[in-house]
Amino acid sequence: MKSFSFVPFLCIKIMLNKVKQLLAFLRKNKKVFINGFIIILFIRFGFMIFNNWNHGNTGLPGIQYLTDSFRYIGAADKLINNDSLDYKEIQYSGYILLIAFFKLFSESLKGVIIIQLVFALISAYALYQIAYIITGKLLAGFIAISLYLINPFICSWHTYIMTESLYTSFLVISCWSLIRFLERKSSLNLIFFLCVMFITLCIRPNGWVLIPIALSFFMIDFFRNSFLKTLGVIAVITGFVLCIFFLPFTNRSIQNIGTQKILMNDVLLNGEVIPDHKELRVNMPRDSTLMKKNWTHSIYYIARHPLAYAKLATLRAVTELFQIRRPWYSAKYSLRWYFWLFPAYFFAMLGLFFFRRMISVKVILAIILAHLLIISVTFADHDARFLNYFLPLIYVLSGCGFTFLFYKLIPQGKQNS
Numbered sequence: 001m002k003s004f005s006f007v008p009f010l011c012i013k014i015m016l017n018k019v020k021q022l023l024a025f026l027r028k029n030k031k032v033f034i035n036g037f038i039i040i041l042f043i044r045f046g047f048m049i050f051n052n053w054n055h056g057n058t059g060l061p062g063i064q065y066l067t068d069s070f071r072y073i074g075a076a077d078k079l080i081n082n083d084s085l086d087y088k089e090i091q092y093s094g095y096i097l098l099i100a101f102f103k104l105f106s107e108s109l110k111g112v113i114i115i116q117l118v119f120a121l122i123s124a125y126a127l128y129q130i131a132y133i134i135t136g137k138l139l140a141g142f143i144a145i146s147l148y149l150i151n152p153f154i155c156s157w158h159t160y161i162m163t164e165s166l167y168t169s170f171l172v173i174s175c176w177s178l179i180r181f182l183e184r185k186s187s188l189n190l191i192f193f194l195c196v197m198f199i200t201l202c203i204r205p206n207g208w209v210l211i212p213i214a215l216s217f218f219m220i221d222f223f224r225n226s227f228l229k230t231l232g233v234i235a236v237i238t239g240f241v242l243c244i245f246f247l248p249f250t251n252r253s254i255q256n257i258g259t260q261k262i263l264m265n266d267v268l269l270n271g272e273v274i275p276d277h278k279e280l281r282v283n284m285p286r287d288s289t290l291m292k293k294n295w296t297h298s299i300y301y302i303a304r305h306p307l308a309y310a311k312l313a314t315l316r317a318v319t320e321l322f323q324i325r326r327p328w329y330s331a332k333y334s335l336r337w338y339f340w341l342f343p344a345y346f347f348a349m350l351g352l353f354f355f356r357r358m359i360s361v362k363v364i365l366a367i368i369l370a371h372l373l374i375i376s377v378t379f380a381d382h383d384a385r386f387l388n389y390f391l392p393l394i395y396v397l398s399g400c401g402f403t404f405l406f407y408k409l410i411p412q413g414k415q416n417s
Contacts (some may be wrong), residue, residue, distance in 0.1 A: 064161070092203065113159055116169070120165060120168075123169035123392070128142070130396050134396070139399070143399035144395045151391070167389060209370035209374065268309075273325070285304075285305045323341060344394060348397035353401075
């Protein structure tokens with residue numbers, strides 16, 4: 001019996017020896033392995049784009065369109081004809097300008113798709129750099145860009161005339177440029193970050209959250225006293241909220257992009273988790289407060305019913321983050337989503353824990369939480385596009401967590417990236 005019980009340990013020893021041999025081989029042929037990995041990764045990315053282009057998620061090949069696509073195209077025609085944009089269109093002026101530029105030369109918008117693909121690759125490089133800054137290991141960056149570039153749910157948006165692809169790319173680049181400035185302060189890095197941030201918030205209004213995030217980290221970096229750091233962050237957040245409420249431009253912009261509908265009767269009072277899906281609604285207390293015209297009156301409702309609203313906000317965030325409570329997903333589709341989410345979340349939690357003191361991780365976490373907050377106060381979406389905005393940043397943490405565990409379990413690889 002003793003000899004029989006020794007067999008598993010012998011098998012484990014043999015496996016570890018094989019792993020050591022593999023690591024030794026990879027160390028000797030490091031450049032070949034890295035180059036081969038990158039080539040395979042880009043071939044896979046290109047194949048997915050080619051497949052999306054030829055088959056299309058909407059059932060038609062070529063450029064993909066949704067309802068919002070035609071709103072952006074119509075707004076681009078306004079610019080070409082020297083007509084003014086309405087408040088809702090102004091929120092997406094960066095993307096509309098891009099469409100208008102290509103429409104000057106041709107009715108085909110293939111140029112927009114090419115730009116989206118180019119910036120998807122640039123943002124992949126930015127993800128790699130962020131992961132490397134955090135861990136100092138090549139492995140973390142490779143895992144992050146692999147999860148990002150070949151995720152079919154993210155990749156599918158690159159062929160749409162929608163803000164999703166370009167906003168995701170510029171959000172990642174904004175995160176990277178902010179981290180670069182905080183790590184290596186220079187006027188050039190600051191100017192680069194401000195330019196990228198401005199472009200990002202012009203693509204989608206979600207990008208506005210980068211303003212208080214950046215200012216908060218500037219405060220944290222500027223002050224040495226913990227109390228002053230905290231006071232500075234509170235002042236920034238309070239000032240940002242007050243600006244949204246009381247500045248005529250921001251107040252009217254939110255009022256006109258549908259937030260009145262989002263925060264008030266149609267979505268808040270009805271307990272909408274995902275719009276147009278009544279089966280997911282949460283019962284909310286009745287209250288005549290919401291009959292007021294301005295969107296700011298929804299705050300009074302939230303103050304009067306904080307527990308009910310907290311439940312609704314949490315359900316929205318959890319529903320989007322974990323892609324659950326979606327009865328229209330097939331079992332196969334759900335399993336594919338879970339494959340791209342849950343293992344990544346596990347390693348992301350490890351990365352967040354082990355590297356939690358690093359300023360880079362704090363920037364990533366702030367951007368993720370800010371986007372979850374937007375979902376909580378508005379709604380989750382039926383096709384996960386809101387999750388895709390910040391999922392690449394979660395993948396950075398996944399790469400960091402996996403890398404930390406890898407070098408802990410196999411210390412032989414410690415001296416090699």
